[in-house]
Amino acid sequence: MPALYEVRPAPGEGLGCFSSAPILAGTLILTEKPLFAVREPRTNAAVIAAFSDLTSNEKDLYLTLHALDPTNANGARVIDIFNSNAWQTGSRTSILPLAARFNHSCIPNASFAWNPRLSRITVHTIVAIPANTQIKLSYELPYQTLDSRREKLSAYGFACSCSACGCDSAASDARRARMVVLNARIRVAARKQIWSAEVPKAALELVRLLKEEGLVGEALGLAYHEAAAGWKRIGRLDFAIRYAKRELDICTLCYGADSPFVDSSREFLGILREERLAKIARKVSVVDALDLAVGEIALDS
Ligand SMILES: C[S@@+](CC[C@H](N)C(=O)[O-])C[C@H]1O[C@@H](n2cnc3c(N)ncnc32)[C@H](O)[C@@H]1O
Numbered sequence: 001m002p003a004l005y006e007v008r009p010a011p012g013e014g015l016g017c018f019s020s021a022p023i024l025a026g027t028l029i030l031t032e033k034p035l036f037a038v039r040e041p042r043t044n045a046a047v048i049a050a051f052s053d054l055t056s057n058e059k060d061l062y063l064t065l066h067a068l069d070p071t072n073a074n075g076a077r078v079i080d081i082f083n084s085n086a087w088q089t090g091s092r093t094s095i096l097p098l099a100a101r102f103n104h105s106c107i108p109n110a111s112f113a114w115n116p117r118l119s120r121i122t123v124h125t126i127v128a129i130p131a132n133t134q135i136k137l138s139y140e141l142p143y144q145t146l147d148s149r150r151e152k153l154s155a156y157g158f159a160c161s162c163s164a165c166g167c168d169s170a171a172s173d174a175r176r177a178r179m180v181v182l183n184a185r186i187r188v189a190a191r192k193q194i195w196s197a198e199v200p201k202a203a204l205e206l207v208r209l210l211k212e213e214g215l216v217g218e219a220l221g222l223a224y225h226e227a228a229a230g231w232k233r234i235g236r237l238d239f240a241i242r243y244a245k246r247e248l249d250i251c252t253l254c255y256g257a258d259s260p261f262v263d264s265s266r267e268f269l270g271i272l273r274e275e276r277l278a279k280i281a282r283k284v285s286v287v288d289a290l291d292l293a294v295g296e297i298a299l300d301s
Contacts, residue, residue, distance in 0.1 A: 004029045005135055007101045013158070014066055016103045016134050023129040026253040029110065030123040034094035035062065042093055047082045048075050065100050068157045084156060089114040089121060096121055104156070105136035106149060106164040106172075111217040111254040112137045113261070122256050126217045136162075142210070142219045143183045146173045164213065175209045182206045186226050200230030200239070221250035225265070228272070237276040244269040 004023055010016030023029065035058060036050040054062065067080045085100035086093045099112065099121055111126050129135060140152050146169055153160055164172040182202045189199045203226035210220045224247035231240040244265070251265045 010103060010134055012161075013103045015101050016136075017101055019129045019131055019133050019135060021131050023125050023135075025125055025128050027125045028122055028256055029125060029135065030098055031115075031118070031120050032096045032098045033120050034089060034092075034096055037089060037092040037094040039092050040088075044075070044079050048078055051078045051082075061097050062095065065095075065097060087112060087114075087121065090116055094121070099123060102135065102137045104139040104153065104158075104160060105162040106138060106140070106142070106160055107162050107214045108136050108138040108217065109133070110135050110137055113218075113255045113259065115255065115259050117258065117260050122259070124254055124256060126253055138217075142213070142215050143176065143179045145177050145180065172213060175213050179206060179209050179213075182209075186230075195230075195233040197230075197234055199233070200227045200236075200243075203227035203230055203243075217250070218254050221247050221254060221265075224250060225268070228268070232272060232275075237272055237279060241269065241272045241276060244272050 003020060004027065005017045005019050007015050007017055010018075036054065038046045038050050051059065051062065062081060063077070065081050065085045067077060068084050069080055072080045082093075082095065086095055087099060088094075102110070102112075102123070109125060109127050109129055111124050113122050113124070115122050123135075123137070125135070139156065140149050144152070146165060149165070150159065159165070164176075182205055185202050186199060186206075189195070189202075203223050206223040207220065207227060210216070210223055224243045228240045228243035228247060231237070231243065248262070248265045248269055251259070251262045255261045
């Protein structure tokens with residue numbers, strides 16, 4: 001794959017990844033196999049054991065990665081590097097030396113994903129990125145207020161200065177606080193099996209807030225899914241299909257067409273379409289039966 005970005009110093013952020021030329025939304029910019037992975041819940045002993053199994057070149061590569069406290073040595077350094085750079089990959093947590101160079105933004109312009117079919121991670125751009133722009137991923141879930149994001153990110157030893165944390169923080173925080181409420185409402189309804197129009201409406205409000213916030217990745221795809229599933233449960237298959245199509249578009253953008261997550265959302269859309277056709281066919285046969293009955297009455301009279 002030609003290098004679509006380069007790694008170079010990002011002022012105040014250590015190294016970062018910068019686009020070499022304009023990049024279209026939905027472009028695969030990195031795919032990588034883990035250098036090593038440990039099962040969750042992990043222990044420090046498991047990390048040290050996995051590191052010990054690396055070749056000496058691999059160990060050298062690992063030790064070049066960012067450490068929160070550069071004075072740490074030996075085992076403490078291995079653990080520090082792991083905690084500062086590892087990504088969740090399915091049921092495991094992995095070290096990916098190339099992906100480890102992406103810095104964080106609460107409004108990311110790229111999306112990290114694990115593709116179990118390829119046993120590789122992927123990074124796709126989720127918006128069009130101009131040349132010479134830093135490409136950032138989100139280390140945190142979006143449905144969190146500024147305070148809780150700050151607390152989580154402090155574990156990485158930095159304070160985020162993206163617009164959601166800086167100049168636009170008041171408006172952004174109000175939106176994210178509302179997202180927390182809406183997300184909880186959707187989860188509670190799913191747990192208690194409460195099916196009403198309130199659920200897809202909450203999901204659509206979530207969609208609106210995510211877009212206003214510039215969050216056009218995975219979270220938006222999930223919100224579309226909740227909207228589609230909500231409309232399906234109350235029998236509005238027309239609306240369900242509309243949002244399932246959008247879910248599929250976002251999944252393809254974030255995960256790539258070869259991801260099994262894309263297969264799942266395509267399958268969901270297929271089921272909705274079949275259900276709708278079956279419903280229309282049932283209606284048509286009722287109408288046909290009525291026509292026939294009316295015709296027979298007319299003949300009798
Ligand atoms: C996975 S590494 C990212 C690459 C790292 N900058 C490097 O030089 O290798 C995570 C570390 O990068 C830095 N970092 C990431 N995002 C940042 C941000 N938005 N602002 C400041 N520092 C950031 C923090 O030091 C964090 O612990």
